[in-house]
Amino acid sequence: MAQHSRGTPVSGRSPATPPGPTGTRSPAAHRLLSLDVVLALLALVGGLRVLYSGAATPVLPAEAANVAHAYALGHLTPFTGADDAGASPFGWAQLAAYTMVSGAFGRSGTAVAAVREAVLAAALAGALLLWFLARRLGCPRWASAAAVLLLAASPLALGLQRLVVVEHLAVGWALGGLLLVTRPDARIRHDALAALCLLAAVLTSPLALVFLPAAGWLLIRRSPVRAALVAVLLNLGLGIAFGPAAGLLRPHLAAAGRPTVADWVALDPAWAVLSTVALVAAVGVRSLRPFALAGLLLAATLVVPGVPDTAVLALLLPLTPLLLAGVAQAVTRQRVAPAAVVLVVVVAASWSYGYPAPRPATDRSDPLVGARDWLRANASGARLLVDDAAWAELAGVGWPTGMLATPAACEPACPPAEWAVFGEDRDELQHRHPGLARVFATAQPTAVFGTVTVSRLGVPPDGPAAASEASARAHAGAALVDSTRITLTPEAAAVLYAGNADPRLIATIAALATLQPVRVAAFPEAPGEDPAGQPRRRVLLTGGEDGAAAFYAGRRDLFRPSSVTRTGSGVLVTYPLFAPPGLLVPFSSP
Structure with missing residues (x-):
């Protein structure tokens, strides 16, 4: 396979050399060293991604839709997502298969975290x-x-x-297919398996089509007949x-x-610079030209209107380090140390700038979890209108x-x-789905939990009555x-x-x-309700606790609390949501 590089064997094995002097490493020692290096690198890949997993809330609609589809498919539950979030039935099947085999949904705290385990496994692969x-x-x-x-380690x-x-899954299939194509002792079964891997990549993401010319180029170099076989299988x-x-397998981009x-x-400017250099320079290295072709085609799609940049970069991300390594090895055979120093300085400067952005959050609380728990406590079993991320979380x-x-x-x-x-964002949602305007x-x-808002529907806009209620609460509170x-x-x-x-x-106190004399220690906040402007509906009473507990336990109708709990600090009284209007009419005057 000398045609794949200039004087560099493509097999990855050292060229044949005469037996070295006593003390040189044996082939077994070389293999053990390679194994140690690989295991250390995999530990770094996995450890950093676990550490930097961040909050579990999705950061783009396509991720939320993928999580929801993976949950629905794994639990045989129907789910209808928006068309603009993309489609990848085969990709969803892979995500669902991982979560089912690993039991990720039962082990993880959120639906997003469960499916992100599959992405972590894809990153390791x-x-x-x-x-x-x-x-x-x-x-x-x-x-x-x-x-x-x-x-x-790139930010x-x-x-x-x-x-x-799903592009993280697609690039794994593509790399596997290219690895089989470059096998020096490949047989027909290896080529057939390479065709299946490349087909799986395209079915996962249509952007993976850019890897097919590179695979074809490598195959034609080796054997035009075998290239024709792979082409037939792929077609x-x-x-x-x-x-x-097509109804079951055809993917389309978000x-x-x-x-x-x-x-x-902006997270890693050095990556952009080094990737550009590698894509251009790799064209001059014969063994790297097919891979440079795939990279240049991917880079070209970044200027195509409607193509999601995140999907393109997910496919390009592992390709450019490969090209950079090949270029560096070809150029710096005799000047490894100076080139390595320059590269380390450039990368370190870039990473010191980019690392603060994806750094691990000190607050790992998830707004969706807060909203989910609030709904379970206050609206269990109600009909909900939810976005894709909330659908997966609540279904989980x-x-x-059906509720x-x-x-969509x-x-x-x-x-x-x-x-x-x-x-x-409401404006963005309403732009994509005009039917939400009436809602x-x-x-x-x-209740508001970070970026997640829980709203009661069918309520007329606030008017003079709402202002009168707020004024009445203030006057009555001052009297207490x-x-x-x-x-x-x-x-x-x-x-x-x-x-x-x-x-x-206010009325019951x-x-x-x-x-009896009353001691009020606090009006504890119900999670998420203060940011939404809801009055506090819990009170902690101390002193005369037996009388207070009996008093509230005996209330009926409008003044019956949802719970009366004895705690180590006193009696905690909680009322249900939404007090009826007009309870403080005598205090309604301004």
Whole structure:
């Protein structure tokens, strides 16, 4: 296979040399050293991606849709996603298969984290394939290790390879196919397996078509007849997949959107510079030209309107370190040390700039988890209108999927629902799904968890009555503070003065004060409700706890609490959501 490089064996094995002096490493020692290097690199790849996995909330619509489809397929549950989120039935099947075999949904805290395990496994497989492909092209261990190290530790790779996009799976299939194509002792079965790998890559993401010319080039170099065999197998498979089986297998890309290539490159400018250099320089190295062709075709798609930059970079990410390693090995055979120093300085400067962006979050709380738990406590079993990310999260904890509707079902009008749960920007959602305009017109935010808002639907917009209610709560609260029968902490008094206490609590505290002195320690916040402007509906009472507990346990109708709990700090009284209007009419005057 000398035709694959200039004086460099593509098999990855050292050229035959006379027996060395005593003390030189044996072939077994070389293999053990390679194994140690590979295991260390894989540990680095996996460890950094676990560390930098970040919050579990999806950061782009395509990821949320992929997670939802993977859950639905693995649990044989129907799910209808938006067309602009892309489609990859074969990719979803791979994600679902991993979660089913590994039990990821039962082990992970969120649906997104469960499916991201599959992406982590794909990243490990990609790093391993990158090592073997670099060695197959004749790169020494130091160059192969450098290629994997760039992929393992780049801030861009850490940010990109944590997202559930099917292109991470597709590039693994493509690298596997190219590795089989470059096998020096390949037989017909290896070529057939390479054709299947390349077919799987295309069925996972149509962008993987750019790897087919590179594979064909490598095959024609070796054997035109075998190249024809692979071409026949590929055409047969693609013809079936995009023809009779198109409804089950045909993939299509997600709509273009943020993050853009500029957003990603900002994480690692050195990657962009080195990748550009490698793509151009690799054209001058005969063994690398087929791979440079694939890389240049991928780079060209970045300027095609409608192609998502994230998907392109996911395929390009492991390819450019391979080209860079091959170019560096060809150029610096006699000047390894100076070139290595320059490369390390450039990469270190870039990474010191890019690492802060994808750094591990100190707060690992997930807004979707907060919204999910709030809904289970306050709206269990209700009909919900949710985005794709919330669908997967709620379905994962047993919410009936028949009670969950996505924006894709809102044309021409949304199905009946009592609550809405959205983490995406409302204007963007409404632009993509005009049927949501009527829903948002009657949506009252009830709980806010970071970027996720839970809204009650069918509520008229706030008017003078809402302002009157807030004024009444403030006046009635001030009267409680002035009562000599009620003792309040400064924090509790501030809540009453601001009119942030539920009218039912104000009325019942006043009634209890006529029977016994009352001590109010706090009005504890219900998670997520303060940011939505909801009055606090819980109170912690201390002193006279037996009388307070009996008093609240005996309330009926409108003033019956949802729970009365004895705690180590006192009696915690909780009312259900939404006090009826008019309970504080005497205090309604301005």
